[in-house]
Amino acid sequence: MTDVRRLEELAARTWRGLEEQQHGDWLLRAADGFSGRANSALVVGDPAEPLEDAVATVTRWYDARRLTPRAQLPGPAGAADAAFAAAGWTRAEDVLVLTAPLRPWSAPEVAVQLSPEPDDAWLAGYRYRGAPLPPAARAVLTHADDPLFASVRPTAHDHPAAVARGVVEEGWLVITAVTVAEEFRRRGLARAVMAALAGAGRERGAHACLLQVSDDNEPALGLYARLGFTEHHRYHYRSAPA
Template sequence: MGLVEIASELIGERVALRYRIGDRDGRPLYTDAVGELRPDGPGAVLVETRRGPVRVDRAAVVAVRAVPPAPPRRAPLAAVTRLEALCADAWPAVVDRRLGAWRLRAADGFTGRANAGLAIGDPGMPVPAALDAVRAFAGEHGIRPRVQVPAGSPWDKAVAAEGWGLDVAHERGAEVAVLVAPLQGTHDPRVELPERPSDGWWRLGLGDLPTAAQRHVLDPGGDPRTAFGQIAGPDGTVIGCVRATVVEDHLHMSVLEVAPAARRQGLATALLASAAEWGSGHGARWAVLQVALHNTGAMALYDRLGYVEHHQYRYLVPPTG
């Protein structure tokens, strides 16, 4: 089998391709390109490398082989810190007290995000003292001491080094993926996007009307940067809901729920697409959402919609005993 035939068979695959680029002192010179292989007319191929497309004449190819997918790039720490701060702003705790670059948050126990110390920088004191402050803050507000840290970050390692471990008792999941996607979508006529949640939105999203803390976290009181998307069934009952909040250039998606009897009808996709169009009109460029790693159904949905993992975070709690 010739090299051109091999290249044709590998179209669409990630390959390592060696090709001739000229001669020096009577000897041939070669270089390599690694990336997804694409056709480019009858006489050439494109290799979509991380630095951009590379066009190669088929006659210049001397070797080509399939290679495994590239490992995902780790987001820069500055980008992780910024996105964590934006997500925290989109999910405002009742109490949000600064401790250097850390944020001590409490919301009467409603969600881990709003009831954990967010460790994304220098707390302005040694880490053991900062963790003592987390404990004292938690005691003051009647919540469990807990720290939210980007996985693998210096703060994750520093807190773990003090004996704090994964919050395995966290019902919603102690390990979370932060997913992002370019903001694109079209409005579905079934979706309403009011600035305030209806009683039906609350009942589907939370299971009941909100407590004061839940209302504080989710409903900013008519802020035009937040929309409460909903779809009503034939009898007027809300059967799908989502919360969308613009924070700088991101649209934070949360509280995506579809009534069990209405699932597998594309309602979640319609809600997200409509929220995306709304967010674009309010200056956002990217969508961001947070989903527990064990929620494989949601992860599969977001993967189909083009979301990719930006980073992960996890909740750490002090040792028992």
């Protein structure tokens, strides 16, 4: 079984900050505030200094960029999590990291478009946390090796009914940005865009799939369970006090 650190570092290469800096094993990331992963310190392994000092370094790094200092803490973070908590950083949002073998997934017979770039319609179809995307989103979404953007479009001129993004890294297909427009839900379109990405991923040598989902997103968790995903580990965020 792939260990937590390797899987998190692999996933981080598929959803990157626009600015990144190593601090020992920790990875500091910033992207004008778009998405938690691209604007947080990935806390795996050991930092370049004692934990108390490392927390202060992370704080200064994000303060210098006028971003809320935030840390992503996978698995049983232990001493590192305790150090952030001792500095007054508050815990928020538990996220499940799910994995599955990359099998063919049955899906409704709908046309799925795959593109190496997201057009304006795709970006309009991706509702990050239910909201339109900020200007930095396009740069973050394309800042990976050979990303693929899947969409189902009722007509050539409509906003997509469903979208998703996939990147293959070290034999893993990492799927993100799965979104189905409200009026098209419960028609299997999330499964359709994921199945299309899975087929493309297998062609690129992927043997397994990874995705991340909030622990309170019950509809998504139900779908992923039906596709054979199981929990590998969890992570949570901590944010510095204002």
